[in-house]
Amino acid sequence: MAGLLQALVGASEKAGTIARLCRAEEPLFQLLVAEKSGTDKNRRFLQDFKTLADVLIQEVIKHDLGKEFPELQGHIHGEESNEFKNRQGDTVVVRVCDTPGDTAALLLSVLEPEREAAELLAAAVHRDVTLGDAELASVALSIPPQDLAIWIDPIDSTNEYIGGREDVAPIDGITPAGLCSALVLIGAYDRQTGCPVLGIINEPFYCRDPLTHRWQGRYHWGVAYGDTQLSSLSPPPPRPTPCVVLSRAEGGPVRAALGPLCGDRLCFAAGAGYKMLCVILGLADAYVLSEGSTFAWDACAPHAILRALGGGAVALAGALQARRVGDTGPPPELVYNRPAEGAVGAKRWANQGGLVAYVHPQHLEAVLAALATVPGL
Ligand code: 2IP
Ligand code: CA
Ligand code: CA
Incomplete structure (x- = not known):
């Protein structure tokens, strides 16, 4: 097996x-x-x-x-x-x-x-x-399945999937919208701790085969379990001036606070999973979201890959609160086994208070420092 x-x-x-x-x-x-x-x-x-x-x-x-x-x-x-x-x-x-x-x-x-x-x-x-992937086939892990649970987002960025635009040109490698931001996300987390452990991001519409004209996909995976950190990808090098990717729905105060950090080059893209993938691939250094508009199924898989690369996804409101009270420990990461108190329906699994996804801790620190001054966060 x-x-x-x-x-x-x-x-x-x-x-x-x-x-x-x-x-x-x-x-x-x-x-x-x-x-x-x-x-x-x-x-x-x-x-x-x-x-x-x-x-x-x-x-x-x-x-x-x-x-x-x-x-x-x-x-x-x-x-x-x-x-x-x-x-x-x-x-x-x-x-x-x-x-x-x-x-x-x-x-x-x-x-x-x-x-x-x-x-x-x-x-x-x-x-x-059948997977013809020799590298993947050679990975042997001993993670007991009975300790894990799974979050699936069968299609993230549904609107872009339906809209199906194929001609959206990338800006500095990031495609702002269109079919390529529709992803399949499968993440496994530790049932006890809620920590993400294994993550798969599948891009069904990665590129068109030049001969058959059919869409070809690709996938990325990561494992962060105990001392094991493994991924199909290598950590991207940090940029001296970070690039931050945001949702187009992100408000003015957050944009204004992050602008100077990025040399006024903020990037925008559709799809929560796609924005996290941009960070994983090094097309952006951080994804900042100030609201609870993503869910456990959006973040679990990319979060596991980010951890495999040495980064993570922190709970933004919690991280800013910890800074305010002078807590110098690592900021709280998102967890996947704890429904939001008092919430009903999908909201129970919202990543309340927003998030920051990153690979390099210095970028996380710079983003949190910039956001610490935003009123209401
Ligand atoms: C959505 C989808 C949206 C995203 C939203 C997610 O998931 O990824 O694109 O908003 O947060 O919940 P935005 O594009 O503004 O980041 P789904 O498509 O699965 O509903
Ligand atoms: Ca989603
Ligand atoms: Ca979905």
């Missing part, structure tokens, strides 16, 4: 394949983009189809991992609920069945009358993935 890391990468590859399939196959693509016309009821159904892609990908990952590692069953969580309302208003529980035929029949109960779409999806769900 392959190890857990290899299984997580395999699951992310299958997820990436399904994400590509929904855009590549005409019957599925039509459902994905057909939203603009039609009745309200139809619009709602098409809106739901997008959620179906998300839900299905999450269920596939859950199914494949749970089958290979029974110890993980009941500990694999994700952004989506697997309950789905079909056009008749009935609730359908989306899951992977024993055979492609049964899965297709279940999907058809949601997608009726789109039989071809249901069959295409079911075939992809049941297809085995």
Whole structure:
């Protein structure tokens, strides 16, 4: 049996394949983009189809991992609920069945009358993935699966996934929006401590094959467990003048405080996962978010890779508070096993108070020092 890391990468590859399939196959693509016309009821159904892609990908990952590692069953969580309302208003529980035929029949109960779409999806769900990755195959870890739990974001940056823009030009290596910011994120954390341990970021739309014109993906992984720090990537070199990447929704005071630190070169990009990936790849030195608009499933996988590279993701409000009271210890990192008190629904798993993702501690320090003066943070 392959190890857990290899299984997580395999699951992310299958997820990436399904994400590509929904855009590549005409019957599925039509459902994905057909939203603009039609009745309200139809619009709602098409809106739901997008959620179906998300839900299905999450269920596939859950199914494949749970089958290979029974110890993980009941500990694999994700952004989506697997309950789905079909056009008749009935609730359908989306899951992977024993055979492609049964899965297709279940999907058809949601997608009726789109039989071809249901069959295409079911075939992809049941297809085995083989990884031709010698480096990954040679990694041997002894992390007991019964100590871990999983967070999945089946598609991060859904809006960009649906919008599907392919022609967004990168600025200094960072693509501000478009299909390439749609990512599959799978992170494993320690059930007891809530610390991220293993992370996979899969980029299903990394580039187009020049010959076939088909999308090609790539993936990155990282392990931070005890003394083990391993990654498919090497830590990027620090830039003398840091580059900070932000959400376009980030407010004026934060932009103003960080501007001078970056020589007034702030970068903007869509997708929480993509912004963390920019830090991992060294395209940016930090990602700052001042609000609780990301969730455990957005941050867990990239956070594990950042830790594997010697960095991390700190809870911004907590880190600033610790500074204010003169605490000189390491700032608090995000944890993944603790729901926010008093919150309901997805909010329970919001990274409240924002975050800073970084690789080099000097950049974290510089960012926190700059933000310490922002009123209200
Ligand atoms: C979203 C997505 C958004 C991001 C938001 C996430 O996840 O990554 O792009 O906002 O924080 O929760 P922004 O792009 O402003 O950073 P999803 O697409 O999975 O809902
Ligand atoms: Ca997300
Ligand atoms: Ca998502």
